[in-house]
Amino acid sequence: MTIPDLARFNSAARACEADLVAFLRDMVAIPGESCGEGAIIARIRQEMERVGFDETRVDPMGNLLGRIGSGRTVIMMDAHTDTVGVGDPKEWAWDPYRGKVEDGYVYGRGSADQRAGMASMVYAGKLIKELGLGGDYTLRIVGSVQEEDCDGLSWLYILNEDGIRPDCVVLTEATNLRVYRGHRGRVEIKVHLRGRSCHASAPERGDNPVYRAAPLILEIEALNRRLPSDPFLGKGTIAVTEVRSLSPSLCAVPGACSLHLDRRLTAGETRASAVAEVRALPGAAGAEIEVPRYQEPSYTGLRYGMDKYYPTWVLEESHPLVRAAVAAYESINGAAPEIGKWTFSTNGVASMGLMGVPTIGFGPGLEEVAHSVNERVPIRDLVEAARFYAAFPLVYLATVERHG
DSSP: OOOTTHHHHHHHHHHTHHHHHHHHHHHHTSOOBTTOOHHHHHHHHHHHHHHTOSEEEEOTTOOEEEEEOOOSEEEEEEEEOOBOOOOOGGGOSSOTTTOOEETTEEESTTIIIIIHHHHHHHHHHHHHHHHTOOOSEEEEEEEEOSTTTSTTHHHHHHHHHSOOOOSEEEEOSOOTTOEEEEEOEEEEEEEEEEOBOEETTSGGGSBOHHHHHHHHHHHHHHHHHTOOEETTTEEOEEEEEEEEEEOSSTTEEOSEEEEEEEEEEOTTOOHHHHHHHHHTSGGGTTOEEEOOEEOOBOTTSOBOOEESEEOOEEOOTTSHHHHHHHHHHHHHHSSOOOEEEESSOOTHIIIIIITOOOEEEOOSSOGGGTTSTTOEEEHHHHHHHHHHHHHHHHHHHHHHHHHO
């Protein structure tokens, strides 16, 4: 399947560039950390309606669902609408919420992670409507919430509660315009060490759990060095990301100390195996070990919790969805894309990892600039991604029909 008039298609995509940049700058100017996405959702919905989407709605959790078409095959594309914060404002060389345009880039918090993908999806919808690229498919463009706090949570809600079961999902997280087919999973682990508090003037009267945490931290560091690796996904990792003690006073020995661990899971690793490895460390003897549960309310006030376990997922390179993504790229570029995987985690942990819906990624920008003070996205990538998203549905239909 190819685009019937590629020259017209390319011309229409190039004509969207100024609007794409303006829309992305508008989005960057709206702060929207997890649980506070209401304003950015409203702005995206306004743009969807302006360019001609057939339907837009916001579900009870606050996820935005835009629709084009009403065919039998359901294709969903996702961009999370929340961002991380800016950290220390003095680290930034420019206003992180201004959406600076310079040297062919849009700069600012959320420019690459993940509002560029949203801008390109919305204008792909415009191209589909304008060029008559509809077919026997329903395209749902999703603006999901709370991903930075709890990746996958919004998609658990969408797939379990919204009554939608897609045939495939395309994630628009940054891939540098490559086709990605998976990433390592992760699990958050808390280790609680209990001691006995006392006045710090006589520490021998108590039992300081911070001192017992010290050798355990070194054991965790050593564990990281011996974790297994996978040829495609890479190595499993573990890192201590927080140490916290509970003390009644700064002049008292604490009665408890907790470690927070970030455990990245490569192929074959699971929640159970990761927890068992920590439990087996000598320094963890007698410790309480748990996988915490996320239960923060969304900006609508709805609570929809999940354990902080995000499974590893990989789609085989021979899968029809990967073939379709490659074919869509080739149909508009005349060459095959690179195929790879993310280093970080995405909503694919739910769409495919937990719910089994075939999922791939294709997005504008570089993964490496996410969460950084140099966050930016090439303007060229915005147009290229919009072309891909507009071409994908018809190519997917043809590929699935051919390969089954």
